[in-house]
Amino acid sequence: MPFSFELLLEAIVFGVLLGCFYAAVSIGLSVSFGLLDVPHVAHPAIMVFGAYCTWLLGRLGLDPVLAGVLLTPAFFLLGMAVYRFYYEVFEKRGSDAGVRGIAFFFGLALIIEVGLILAFGVDQRTVEAAYIGKSFSIGDMRIPMRTVVVTVVALVLMTVLTLYLSRTFTGRAIKAVAQDEQALRLMGANPMRIKQWAFGIATAVAAVAGAMLIIIGPVDPGMDRAYIGRTFSVVVLAGLGSMTGTIAAGLILGISESIVLMQFGASWAPAVSFSLLLIVLGIRPQGLFGR
Amino acid sequence: MVPDILKIEGVTKQFGGFTALNEVSLSIPQGERFGLIGPNGSGKTTLINCVSGALRNEAGRILFDGEDVSRLPAYQRTRRGIARSFQIPRPFASMSVVENLVVPLEYVVHRGSLRGADTRGEALAILRGMGLAAKADTPANQLSQVELRKLELARAMAARPRLLISDEAMAGLAPNEVDEVLAILFDLNRAGITIIMIEHIMHAVMRFSQRMVCLDAGRIICEGAPDAIVANPEVQRAYLGA
Amino acid sequence: MKFWISAAIVLAAAVAAAVTVKNEYFFFAGYTVLVFVTLATAWNILGGYAGYVNFGTPAFFGLGAYTAAVLFKAFAMPLVLQILAAGVMSGLLGLAAGVLTLRLRGIFFAIATIALVVIMETLFINWRFAGGATGLQLLRPPPMPPFESYIKMLFVLAVAIAIVAVAVARWIEQSWIGRGLRAIRDSEEAAECTGVPTLRLKLFACTVSGALMGTAGACMPMYLSFIEPASTFNLNYAIGALASPMIGGTAHYLGPVIGALILSTLQQVVSVTISSEMNVLVVGVLLVFFVVAAPEGVLGLFKKWFRTSSK
Numbered sequence: 101m102p103f104s105f106e107l108l109l110e111a112i113v114f115g116v117l118l119g120c121f122y123a124a125v126s127i128g129l130s131v132s133f134g135l136l137d138v139p140h141v142a143h144p145a146i147m148v149f150g151a152y153c154t155w156l157l158g159r160l161g162l163d164p165v166l167a168g169v170l171l172t173p174a175f176f177l178l179g180m181a182v183y184r185f186y187y188e189v190f191e192k193r194g195s196d197a198g199v200r201g202i203a204f205f206f207g208l209a210l211i212i213e214v215g216l217i218l219a220f221g222v223d224q225r226t227v228e229a230a231y232i233g234k235s236f237s238i239g240d241m242r243i244p245m246r247t248v249v250v251t252v253v254a255l256v257l258m259t260v261l262t263l264y265l266s267r268t269f270t271g272r273a274i275k276a277v278a279q280d281e282q283a284l285r286l287m288g289a290n291p292m293r294i295k296q297w298a299f300g301i302a303t304a305v306a307a308v309a310g311a312m313l314i315i316i317g318p319v320d321p322g323m324d325r326a327y328i329g330r331t332f333s334v335v336v337l338a339g340l341g342s343m344t345g346t347i348a349a350g351l352i353l354g355i356s357e358s359i360v361l362m363q364f365g366a367s368w369a370p371a372v373s374f375s376l377l378l379i380v381l382g383i384r385p386q387g388l389f390g391r
Numbered sequence: 392m393v394p395d396i397l398k399i400e401g402v403t404k405q406f407g408g409f410t411a412l413n414e415v416s417l418s419i420p421q422g423e424r425f426g427l428i429g430p431n432g433s434g435k436t437t438l439i440n441c442v443s444g445a446l447r448n449e450a451g452r453i454l455f456d457g458e459d460v461s462r463l464p465a466y467q468r469t470r471r472g473i474a475r476s477f478q479i480p481r482p483f484a485s486m487s488v489v490e491n492l493v494v495p496l497e498y499v500v501h502r503g504s505l506r507g508a509d510t511r512g513e514a515l516a517i518l519r520g521m522g523l524a525a526k527a528d529t530p531a532n533q534l535s536q537v538e539l540r541k542l543e544l545a546r547a548m549a550a551r552p553r554l555l556i557s558d559e560a561m562a563g564l565a566p567n568e569v570d571e572v573l574a575i576l577f578d579l580n581r582a583g584i585t586i587i588m589i590e591h592i593m594h595a596v597m598r599f600s601q602r603m604v605c606l607d608a609g610r611i612i613c614e615g616a617p618d619a620i621v622a623n624p625e626v627q628r629a630y631l632g633a
Numbered sequence: 634m635k636f637w638i639s640a641a642i643v644l645a646a647a648v649a650a651a652v653t654v655k656n657e658y659f660f661f662a663g664y665t666v667l668v669f670v671t672l673a674t675a676w677n678i679l680g681g682y683a684g685y686v687n688f689g690t691p692a693f694f695g696l697g698a699y700t701a702a703v704l705f706k707a708f709a710m711p712l713v714l715q716i717l718a719a720g721v722m723s724g725l726l727g728l729a730a731g732v733l734t735l736r737l738r739g740i741f742f743a744i745a746t747i748a749l750v751v752i753m754e755t756l757f758i759n760w761r762f763a764g765g766a767t768g769l770q771l772l773r774p775p776p777m778p779p780f781e782s783y784i785k786m787l788f789v790l791a792v793a794i795a796i797v798a799v800a801v802a803r804w805i806e807q808s809w810i811g812r813g814l815r816a817i818r819d820s821e822e823a824a825e826c827t828g829v830p831t832l833r834l835k836l837f838a839c840t841v842s843g844a845l846m847g848t849a850g851a852c853m854p855m856y857l858s859f860i861e862p863a864s865t866f867n868l869n870y871a872i873g874a875l876a877s878p879m880i881g882g883t884a885h886y887l888g889p890v891i892g893a894l895i896l897s898t899l900q901q902v903v904s905v906t907i908s909s910e911m912n913v914l915v916v917g918v919l920l921v922f923f924v925v926a927a928p929e930g931v932l933g934l935f936k937k938w939f940r941t942s943s944k
Contacts, residue, residue, distance in 0.1 A: 139740050189925050198739050199818075200924045202686045203879050207924065210872065210917030217910045325868055329747040336744060367766065371755035374748030381745055382733040445822060464832075465825035474826070481823040483816050485884070494816050497809040498828035505809060550828055 110241050111359045117247040119354025123347045124254030124312055125327065126334035127261060128305035133332070134341030135278040136295050136302075138186065139202045144327035145209035146303060150175065150310020151225075151319040152216055158227040158314075165229075165253055168311025172304040179303025182208075183296045209324060216321035224318035232315065250312045257308055261301075262343040274298040278341055326370075333377040339387025348388060352376070393420040395454075396554055396585050397442070402451035402461075404437055404609075411437040413609040414451065419587065421553075424580050426600030426617065427589045430629055433606040435589050436478065439556050442587075443475045444468045455554070470499050474552030476543035478559040478589075482531035488542060489514045489527040495550035514549060521545045521575055537568040544575060555579060556587045561595055569595055597621065605629065636803060640796045647792040651785040660788040664856060666897040667791035668849050672870060673877035673889035674798040675845035679838045680875065681883030682811055684818030685739045687839075689730070689746025690846055690874040692753040693723040695865040697847030702854040703763050705771060712855065716794070719851035720844040726753075727843020728836060735835045754866040768861025771854050787852050794852075795890075798845045803886040805841070814838055846874075872913075873897065876920045882930025891931050 125147060132140040150171060157167035190201045226232075231245040265271040273294050281291045313319055334353060338345030353373050361369045380387065397419040404412040412434045419425050429435050440446040442453055444465030453461040460468050474495075483491050492514035501508040518524045521541045526534065534542060540560050547555055557576060561569045573595055580586050590596035596603070597617040605613045605620055607629040613620055620626055651660065672690055679685050697719035704710040704718055726749070734745040758766045773783050780786035805811045813834045816824035824831050854860040873896065881892025896919065900912040927934055 133740075139743070199680060199684050199686055199883075200879070200928060202740070202743060203875060203920060204924045206688075206872075206875065207917045207920035210913055211921065214910055214914035214917060218914075222910075329744070329751055332744045332747070336741065367758050368755060371752045374751045377748050378733060378745055378752070381737065381741055385737050385741065443826060445825070464830070465822075466828050466830045469826055469828040477823065477826075481820040483819040483823065485815055485819055486812075490812070494812055494824070494829065495827035498813060498830075502828070546823075546827060 106240065107362055108359070111362045112355055113241060113243070114247075115355030115358035116351060117243070117251050117354070118358055119351035120251040120254040120347075121247070121312060121316060121350075122330065122334055122353050123350025124250070124257055125309040126331040126338075126350060127258055127343070127346050128302040128309060129331045130335050130338060130341060130343065130346045131261075131274070131302040131305070132299055134335050134338070134346075135274060136298055137278070137340075138183070138205075138299065139198075140205055140302075141202060141328055141332075142205040142209040142212065142324075143302075143306060144324035144331055145212040146175075146178075147306045147310045147313060147327065148319060148321065148324045149212050149216065150307040151314040151323075152220060152310075152321075153307070154311040154314050155225045155227055155319070158229075163229055164227045164311050164315050165249065168253075168308040171307040171311070175307035176300040176304040179300040179306075180296050182303070183299035187292055187296070209328075213321050213324060220321070222320060222322075224320045225314065226318045227314050229315070246315050250316050253308070253312055257305065258343065258347055261305065264301075265343065270294070270297060274301075275341075329377075330373055333373045336377060336387055337380050339389035342387070342389040345387060345389030352388075393422060394457075395419060396421040396456060397587075398452075398454040399438075399442070400452045400454065402438070402441055402448045402453060404434075404441055404446060404448050411609050412441065412448070415606070415609070415611055416451075417604060417611070419554075419585060421585055422580070422583060423585055424576075424599055424601045425585070425587045426596040426603035427587055427606065428591075428593075428596060428603060428620070428626075429606035433629070434609040435606055436558065437609075438606065439475065439558060439587065439589060442468075443473055443556060466498070469495070469550050469552075470502070472551075472553035473556070474547035474550045474554070475556040476540075476547050476558055476560050478562070480539035480543050482534070482539060482542055482546075484530075484532040486531055487528050488523060488531055488534070489518065491531055491542060491546050492517055492549040495546060499550040517545050517549055520578070521548075522571070537564055537571070540564065540568075540572060541575070544572070544579075548579065552584060554585045554587070556589070558589050559591060560588075561590060561592050573599060593621070636800070640800065644789075644792055644796060647789050651789050652779055657782060657784055660782075660784045662901055664784065664788050664791050664852075666894065666901070667788070667795050668853070669873045669877060669897045670795045670890050670893040671791070671798045671849035672846055672874040673881070673893040674795070674802050674886070675842045675849065676874040677878040677883055677886070677889040678802055678805055678814075678842040678845070679835075680842075681878045681889070682806065682814035682818065683835055683838050685735070685835065685839070686743040686875070687746045687842070688743055688871050688875070689749040690871040691866040691868060692746065692749040693726060693843045693846035694850035694853075694870050695750075695753055695757070695862075696726055697723045697850030698853040698860055698865050699757055699763055700847070701851040702769055702771060702860045705854065706762070706769065709774075712790070712852070716790075716848050716851040720848040723847025723850070724840045724844030726847075727839040727841075730843075731836045731839035735832060735839060750866055750868070750871070754862050757862045757865075764861065766862060768859060769854075771858050771860065773855055773858055783855065787856050790852055794848050798849070799886055799890060801841065801845065802889075805838070806886050810834065810837070872916055876916050878930070880919055880923045880930055882932030884929060885932050888930050888932045895931070 129140060129143045132138050153171050154164050154167045158164055231249050234245040235242050265275055273289060277291050277294045334346060334349045337349035357369050357372045360372050395418045399415060399417040401414045401416055402412055403414055415438060427435050441448045448461055452459050455471060455473060489511060493510045496510040496513055515527055518527055523541050523545060544560060561572050576586055588596055588599055600617050603617050603620045604611055605626045612625045612629060613623045676687060676690060680687055700719040700722040701715035704715050730749055734742045757763055763769060776783045776786045813829045816829050817831050821831055877892030877896050878889040880896055882888030899915055903912040903915050923930055
């Protein structure tokens with residue numbers, strides 16, 4: 101396809117929208133993996149689970165965004181439970197937590213995936229809402245409403261989380277536990293409880309991300325596999341645990357994917373995020389915004 | 392005059408904007424018992440990490456036996472004769488005690504000529520010297536604190552070093568256990584090994600060292616005989632906080 | 634010696650079965666199980682001994698398969714040379730991936746290997762000569778005597794490849810290299826400080842492991858008479874390669890073999906009798922169960938059982 105300024109502009113606009121979405125689905129992982137150092141490869145599976153819960157609530161007539169928000173308390177508790185289990189079995193015992201921890205979350209992802217298949221079948225599911233299916237135009241560009249809704253939700257979500265981590269006492273404790281667990285223990289705080297809390301928040305965020313996932317397009321149970329690589333790419337690219345970095349990395353990924361999509365076609369797009377990831381790992385492993 | 396086995400010249404190490412070591416220079420003659428003290432965060436561990444190769448210093452040189460080793464990876468330095476123990480013991484937990492020692496024997500001492508080497512026998516001999524022989528076939532993750540500390544030293548010794556860095560080998564031990572570990576270190580020194588001791592237990596490091604250095608905020612603030620160091624007002628200020 | 638005698642017996646039994654047993658399905662199913670034995674054994678060299686998780690099994694397996702397919706299409710290269718070339722290519726891929734990421738913590742390596750799968754799949758989707766997204770039909774040459782069918786010949790080859798993989802893993806495990814790898818898994822810093830060249834050993838393990846995975850993939854195009862990207866770079870290979878050692882036990886070279894035999898046999902049975910979704914569930918549940926409750930796998934359980942019964 102010949103290069104043109106209009107096309108590039110369009111690619112960038114879509115890239116930004118896509119990028120906000122990528123950042124939003126990664127931000128939970130940015131807490132659980134980036135800050136807490138938990139190799140949470142089941143994060144995308146939990147997100148897809150959230151998408152299915154949104155779908156269920158949608159059948160009762162609930163708006164998907166609202167559904168996502170309503171799901172957060174339940175997911176928060178789920179996250180706390182998962183972390184507690186992980187802690188008791190792996191972190192507490194210490195030795196060899198690496199390989200087995202990863203394998204544990206990998207197994208968990210498979211179980212969630214099949215659980216969804218058994219409950220809902222392999223068919224794709226979609227939700228309905230006033231803004232889904234509509235679009236508006238700026239010049240020659242047609243922008244689907246759903247991407248705008250997702251972008252707004254993503255931005256709100258990220259702002260809230262960033263403020264929470266930097267302004268509240270617990271939020272700062274979460275950041276502290278990432279840096280120096282020992283110091284926190286000396287201050288009389290229990291690192292395990294803080295981590296458990298943080299993991300709960302990360303999981304609650306995954307519920308909202310799941311809602312966005314099903315707003316932006318149809319969802320099927322095996323979808324998490326494609327998002328394992330993507331979300332980890334964003335978190336690593338961002339520099340572990342950096343919230344600003346997560347947004348920047350999401351945007352970089354979204355824009356580059358969308359440009360490649362328009363210039364070289366859809367078959368090349370998936371490789372973008374991963375080539376980027378490999379380059380970053382090779383050159384600057386602490387990520388773009390890492391300490 | 393005894394030649395210097397280790398010469399540290401203007402070594403600087405930064406983490407981001409934080410200067411952990413600021414142009415530190417030191418010479419340690421062969422066979423010395425050298426004590427390194429300083430408050431928490433003064434840069435002691437950073438310094439020995441730079442010497443052993445776990446970290447790379449940005450500026451300055453580290454000469455071991457006259458050769459600049461500051462760009463060599465850690466395993467190369469071990470092969471040249473620098474060994475260390477870790478402050479928090481890091482045993483090879485999936486192996487037995489004796490196997491822990493076989494690793495350095497295979498990778499340092501008998502490298503390239505493994506055939507016919509009795510690594511197990513040699514490892515057992517070292518363990519006997521440390522009073523660990525009875526635990527030779529125990530999995531390393533079933534040892535007590537003091538045994539773990541001894542294993543750290545024994546494993547370091549299995550690399551047949553000429554310089555041994557003991558990083559807080561006695562922290563958290565009971566008084567009689569401190570004496571046990573001290574006795575081991577004295578023995579090793581008598582066998583000709585230069586020893587750098589990093590320690591918070593003051594009476595131990597004072598009893599052990601011939602010469603001491605106190606670090607504070609990445610600089611050497613004082614150097615001399617143990618008595619002189621403890622009497623030094625700057626050292627007292629660094630420890631008590633001013 | 635005992636090992637080599639058993640290996641020879643296994644190989645002889647495979648040849649005998651291929652010559653006498655008529656039922657083709659046995660060999661067809663057996664071949665898949667053997668591929669997983671090889672993959673799991675190869676995975677364990679880096680994952681089990683050194684503690685570096687590789688999610689990229691499909692990348693190495695698939696590159697091996699495509700190397701073989703392309704060489705066959707371009708030069709009609711004989712099968713044995715295809716297998717060797719596949720091993721070399723996947724070994725090089727392992728080396729390259731290792732150079733890029735093995736300096737970093739294990740989790741980064743794990744993530745990078747996920748990336749590798751997608752990149753490899755994308756490359757082959759876009760390579761016309763290799764069939765692109767639709768794939769490549771391959772015409773099998775006649776089988777070599779004494780085999781009267783190609784599948785039976787492939788079955789015997791797969792047994793041979795699996796034996797080679799197990800022998801390599803066994804050699805590594807019992808030599809100073811294996812001890813060095815285990816030292817790396819237990820504490821990388823302590824390993825360096827006891828003279829272990831950690832980066833070099835990891836690169837070695839990653840290269841060997843990748844090469845063996847490549848050889849496991851090499852016969853796949855001929856087995857199916859067909860190759861296409863989506864099924865070749867399928868995540869199921871990653872799942873099997875990771876889960877089998879966890880189930881069988883990572884400490885001993887027989888662990889992955891036992892794990893793969895249990896897992897793939899069970900999977901074959903479950904997908905035939907119940908459904909293919911259920912077989913993923915079986916893997917997931919077994920994986921979580923063993924990782925949580927029996928970290929030393931089936932072999933560990935056996936050991937414990939023998940110890941208590943001998944008392």
